[in-house]
Amino acid sequence: MEKKKIGVLTGGGDAPGLNAVIRAVVVKGEKLGYEIIGIKDGWRGLLNKNVEEISIDKVEDIHREGGTILGTSRTNPYKEEGGEQKAIENMNQLGLHALVAIGGDDTLGVANKLSKKGVKVVGVPKTIDNDLSATDICFGFDTAINRVSEAIDSLHTTAKSHHRVLVVEVMGRHAGWIALEGGIAGGAHVILIPEEPFNIDEVCKVINKRKENGKLYSIIAVAEGALPKGGDLPASCESKQAGKFFTQSEGTDSFGHVKLGGIAKALEKEIENRTGIETRSVILGHLQRGGSPSAFDRYFATRLGLKAIDMVKKEEFGKMAALRKGELVSVPLEEAVGEIRVVNNDLLEEAKVFFG
Numbered sequence: 001m002e003k004k005k006i007g008v009l010t011g012g013g014d015a016p017g018l019n020a021v022i023r024a025v026v027v028k029g030e031k032l033g034y035e036i037i038g039i040k041d042g043w044r045g046l047l048n049k050n051v052e053e054i055s056i057d058k059v060e061d062i063h064r065e066g067g068t069i070l071g072t073s074r075t076n077p078y079k080e081e082g083g084e085q086k087a088i089e090n091m092n093q094l095g096l097h098a099l100v101a102i103g104g105d106d107t108l109g110v111a112n113k114l115s116k117k118g119v120k121v122v123g124v125p126k127t128i129d130n131d132l133s134a135t136d137i138c139f140g141f142d143t144a145i146n147r148v149s150e151a152i153d154s155l156h157t158t159a160k161s162h163h164r165v166l167v168v169e170v171m172g173r174h175a176g177w178i179a180l181e182g183g184i185a186g187g188a189h190v191i192l193i194p195e196e197p198f199n200i201d202e203v204c205k206v207i208n209k210r211k212e213n214g215k216l217y218s219i220i221a222v223a224e225g226a227l228p229k230g231g232d233l234p235a236s237c238e239s240k241q242a243g244k245f246f247t248q249s250e251g252t253d254s255f256g257h258v259k260l261g262g263i264a265k266a267l268e269k270e271i272e273n274r275t276g277i278e279t280r281s282v283i284l285g286h287l288q289r290g291g292s293p294s295a296f297d298r299y300f301a302t303r304l305g306l307k308a309i310d311m312v313k314k315e316e317f318g319k320m321a322a323l324r325k326g327e328l329v330s331v332p333l334e335e336a337v338g339e340i341r342v343v344n345n346d347l348l349e350e351a352k353v354f355f356g
Contacts, residue, residue, distance in 0.1 A: 003035040004097040006312055007051070010068040011042035011075075011107030015126050015140030016293030017301030020063035021102050022070065024305025026054050032313055037096060042103070043110055044075035047083060049090050063298050066291045077110055088119060098312045102126050104138075105337050108320060112333040115318040122311045123320035123333050124304050128289045131175035134336040135322035139301040143294045144171070145182040151284055152186025152219055163216040165207055165271055165279040169264030171288055172223030175342045178288065180351055183221030190218070190355050194225035195343050203267075204274045206356045211277065220271075222263055303328060 038054040039045040077083030098120040101111040104127035130141040159166045176193020183191040192198045246262035264281035272279040307321040319330040
């Protein structure tokens with residue numbers, strides 16, 4: 001009897017733990033009698049029929065590695081002419097019984113649309129921003145906040161030695177989970193997140209008060225999507241804005257997202273002008289999601305992969321594996337991509353105890 005083929009792809013930004021999911025899908029999938037087909041470079045690979053069979057031997061140790069052995073892209077089939085139909089036809093031509101899509105809001109949004117057209121798809125949540133709805137946590141986030149915490153730990157010594165303010169920019173377009181948790185763990189003196197527009201005068205007040213108290217340095221952790229109240233750039237800043245965001249360049253990706261970056265540089269100039277204290281910016285960028293995953297992310301991603309293949313076996317299609325109150329469950333993809341999970345006000349107020 002011919003084995004059923006299960007496709008697996010990784011889309012969007014890479015995140016530590018992707019390979020652990022792939023490994024779990026392959027190992028358990030083979031033991032359940034499936035043939036696992038890896039789709040290269042996310043949805044682009046499905047549109048181009050760029051695939052390969054993946055065996056247990058190939059994935060034996062990949063859970064320890066960052067990135068994804070399948071490659072990834074931000075390709076959106078719905079921005080390609082005839083993309084939806086081509087994806088469906090290619091799945092049929094490749095003989096895929098079902099598809100495991102590993103990704104964030106964009107990747108799973110495509111999976112949700114395809115599911116409504118009859119594609120048998122199961123989702124696995126992935127985003128270091130930890131902003132995907134319907135799950136308590138996403139793999140990759142733990143590694144990211146550890147990276148941020150370690151970086152801020154290191155920056156304390158140089159900031160203290162030079163009596164400087166250091167502004168550390170971390171990822172977080174709409175949600176400030178990385179800045180909040182990584183900032184608290186690293187001992188940042190101010191944390192700025194997208195959920196609450198900040199007042200630059202208040203930030204400078206904290207810095208000046210620390211100086212008056214003999215603390216001649218400060219660390220500011222800021223999410224890339226954070227903005228001053230009113231959303232306007234201070235006159236002294238030279239960073240670009242696209243709409244309401246600070247951006248690195250003009251244009252958007254296939255999902256309509258601008259490339260964020262520049263809030264730390266803007267704050268660097270404004271803080272130095274207002275306080276007279278030498279200020280420098282540090283943008284952690286891809287360091288947050290590169291390298292080997294933490295032990296938690298290896299284990300959690302593995303469990304999600306096992307859950308995903310179980311969902312395929314039980315034909316729980318159009319759903320996503322999720323963690324809720326310590327239990328792995330399946331939730332509708334529609335629910336997973338319906339809204340962004342943001343930091344609630346209580347958690348931010350809790351963090352403010354440490355500001356200053």
